[in-house]
Structures are given as C-alpha cells and as structure tokens.
Amino acid sequence: MDDPDRFPRSRDVGAWLGLTPRRWQSGKTDIVGRITKAGDARVRVMLFEAAASILGRVRVMSPLKAWGLRIAKRTCMKKAIVAVSRKLATILLAMWKSGTAFWAKNNPPASAKDFAAA
Numbered sequence: 001m002d003d004p005d006r007f008p009r010s011r012d013v014g015a016w017l018g019l020t021p022r023r024w025q026s027g028k029t030d031i032v033g034r035i036t037k038a039g040d041a042r043v044r045v046m047l048f049e050a051a052a053s054i055l056g057r058v059r060v061m062s063p064l065k066a067w068g069l070r071i072a073k074r075t076c077m078k079k080a081i082v083a084v085s086r087k088l089a090t091i092l093l094a095m096w097k098s099g100t101a102f103w104a105k106n107n108p109p110a111s112a113k114d115f116a117a118a
Contacts, residue, residue, distance in 0.1 A: 010094040014086035017044050035082060044085075051085035064088070 007013050014020060018038035024031045037044070055068045055077070064084065072080035095102055 004093060004096045007093060010090045010097070013089045013093045017047070017086075017089055019044065019047070019082060019086040019089065047085035047089055048081060051081045051088055054088070055081060055084060064091070 007016070016039050018036045020036055021032045022034055022036045051068070054062075054065055055072065058065065064087065067087070068080045068084035071083050091102060
C-alpha cells in the first residue's frame, strides 16, 4: 500500500489483501471456500504470521487476542488466524491514517519509564 487514503473505510483493506472467503454461486448452489489470495502475498504472509504469534506466543491478553481465541473456540485455529490477520490489517491501516499507536492494555504508558516497563 502506498497511500492510506486509497481506502475510504479501513475494513476494505482485508478484501484488497485477499483475506475474504472465496464464493462460488450457481443457481441453488452457494459454496463458501478458502480465502481468495488476491493482492500482495508477502503482506498476507506477514499478517498471517503476526496473527499466529498473537494468538499463540504472546502472553499479554489484549482485546484482539481474546476476540481471536473466542473465534478459535467456536470454529478452528486457522480460521481464527485469518480473522485476526484481517482485523490486524484493519487496525494497522486505521493507525496509519490517524497516526496513533496500539497498546495491548487499555491505558497507554504515561512516561518513558512506563514505556520501558511495558
């Protein structure tokens, strides 16, 4: 992505990266398949790896991780990783547009000393 203003809504970036389910419809048939894999494959791989590490390796519980684990409990871990990577792309684009930082906890650090401790 070269320009964050390309997307009027941040949630459109997931479809642009190919993180949406592929659909095949014909008459009465409606099959929802795997992701479409459109867009840049390297960005999709990096988002997938980041989402997998958020759900598996990161010990700090964040609202994003809790949301992904609820999806994993309901369906499977791979679908949850794709969902978290799509949401992560949305969050990253919104952060880029607004110029803010993401904090796993609700309260950002007040000082540099608190930042080093986090």
